[in-house]
Amino acid sequence: MSAPVWSFLGPAGTFSEMALRAVAPAAVDVEPCPDVPTALDRVREREAASAVVPIENSVEGGVNATIDNLIASSPLVITAEVAIPITFVLAGRAGTRLEDVRAVSTHPHAWAQCRGWAHANLPDAVYVASTSTSAPAKALAEGSETGFQAVLCNPLAAQQYGLDVIAGGVADNPDAVTRFVVISRPGRVCEPTGADKTTLMVQLPHDRAGALLDMLEQFSARGVNLSRIESRPVGDSLGRYRFSIDIEGHIREERVQAAFIGLHRTCPMVRFLGSYPRLDGRPVVVSAGTSDKDFTVARAWVADVLAGRTL
């Protein structure tokens, strides 16, 4: 039997590949993809069992290519998360010096993390956007006519593609971390671990005062804590937004289900995008009155009321 295929944002040497190596079983075949939508489509097409893509960066925020694509065409779910510390070098073909660099290429999130350094050290250099940090490294290594002389990539990618490191320590924030997620096709939801996170996308009812507050109350009323919320434009007209949300807890837990039921009753679109163990393993704090047991006891009491056993 052949090994399962895992797709990732390639080519070889990306931070996404580092994340994949950190979470995937040893015996997988890997498939580098040119961009995030392609990596996710490989899963939709059943050509890959899972994909590893970036979703959130501690400096730049959400990775929109991932957040938006999760609800595009057939929905996918997150099954695991992993955080990778991000370090960058400025690399180029052998002999390239800082003063030779007139244009630099990298992924937009990498550029956002090195912008201050580039402004101070390469004030006249032009930025050329790329689909990943290692795509421009590969292009330089292959001797293509690139239009840029240097790349901002991870030190391992520079080594892998035989590039010279022109400068190290180029990140503006040395503690930057990117969160990557493992994406799979939806299936039976796994059991909770007690230290889980759930991701969802919600669209608010149009033109209603207090709609955002009402949506957030679905969580607060059940003691569900949010760990991320970002607005994303729906795309059909100005002023229409969806919210991409991470909450603490698992869809198999009563308080999370109660929040989802409330959202489903009141919002035109709710998408469940996966419950998965949180990477820090920290147990979720369940506030008084919102545990599964509290719900079970309350439901039994209602049953008693209905049966005339109590008031």
Ligand SMILES: O=C(O)C(=O)Cc1ccccc1
């Ligand atoms: O391009 C890569 O190497 C990626 O995996 C995407 C990315 C880019 C910049 C910071 C973190 C992840």
